[in-house]
Amino acid sequence: MTEHLTTARATADTNVAAAVQEADEAAALAAALEERVRNGDNTVTPAQIANARELGNFAQLRADATRRQAEAAKRDARLADLAQLKADIDAYQADNGDQAAALLDTVYDALNTYVDHVQAHTRRITAWRQRMTDLDVPAHKGPSTPPAEHGRLARQADGSIIAGDTVHRTVNPWPALDTILTAARHHADGRTHSLRTAQEKTTDAKKSVKAMAPRPQVTPGLVHYRGTGGAILTYDPDKAPTPDDIRRLKLTPITDTEAYA
Structure with missing residues (x-):
């Protein structure tokens, strides 16, 4: 509802209320005069009662007229708002789907680029791990640099490998994508807490894939x-x-x- 329609309705209702009040007061005046006669007041004349009744009838007619005018004003204001709404809709240059389809292509290409990048990293780590296995490099449990007898190389149970004092880990690309999709849904909601959640989810997704970065095997300085x-x-x-x-x-x-x- 526009401000124009709201104002028109409020003004019409105010005018009707004033006219009704005036009619009620005129009717009350006639009723009061009649009641005085019933109570024995000889000062009230027939002309006074007739005038009061005529005034009440006239005030009621004015109230009826005001009510009809108010209804007409509300109707006209609503039609004006409907006309403006139609004009806004007619002026809208709607996407026939081509732009949305192009955006989907962009999203799909970006997803493939991301997945290819992460999976290429994982394939590289997996291949190095297999070469270690072929060369009888044992698993390594302690948080220390692997021994020289195995070339300072080691495998770990979680699929990661150690080279010297550095750990290289594989990453699953799909959990981060699921988290990003959830973030997009929160973003679409648009409310403040949803936007905050979307940012948190986005941060979580990036944090999960940043785990692919090499990290020290030994914490120095302990x-x-x-x-x-x-x-x-x-x-x-x-x-x-x-x-x-x-x-x-x-x-x-x-x-x-x-x-x-």
Whole structure:
């Protein structure tokens, strides 16, 4: 509903209410005069009652006329808004589907490019892993650099490989695509919380595929100790035991190699 129609309806309703009130007051005046006569008031004349009734009838006629005018004004305002709406629709240059189809082609090409990129990475990692298997490179569990006897190479149970101090991982392309599709649905909703969710989903999708980036196998700078029972304790330097703690707990400092052996 446009402001024009809203204003027209409000104005018409106000005029009708005023006319009805005027008719009601005129009718009440005639009724009051008649009631005074019934109560024995001899000052009320027949002419006064006749005039009051005539005034009430006239006020009712005016109220009826105002009501009809209001209905006509509302009808005219609505027709004007409908005409404007039709003009807006007629002026719209609708997409006959070609632009939407072209956008789908763009999306499809982008999806294929993304999937090809991720799968090419995974095929490369898988091929290197198979070459390691063929060369009897064993699996490696500890967070340390693989031994020199295996060329500083290793396989891990999750499908990743280790080369020196670097881990290379495969990535499944489909979960991120599912997440992006969910993000698009939230974006289409348009509400503030939905747009926020769409951004969060987009961030999650990108984070999942960024896992394909090489990462260090060993976190540098950690300090390690062996407890009296043989347990290995590893700390960030700023959280490492104090000299007093080391003596009290009888901890023995050890190297990375010893810690990850």
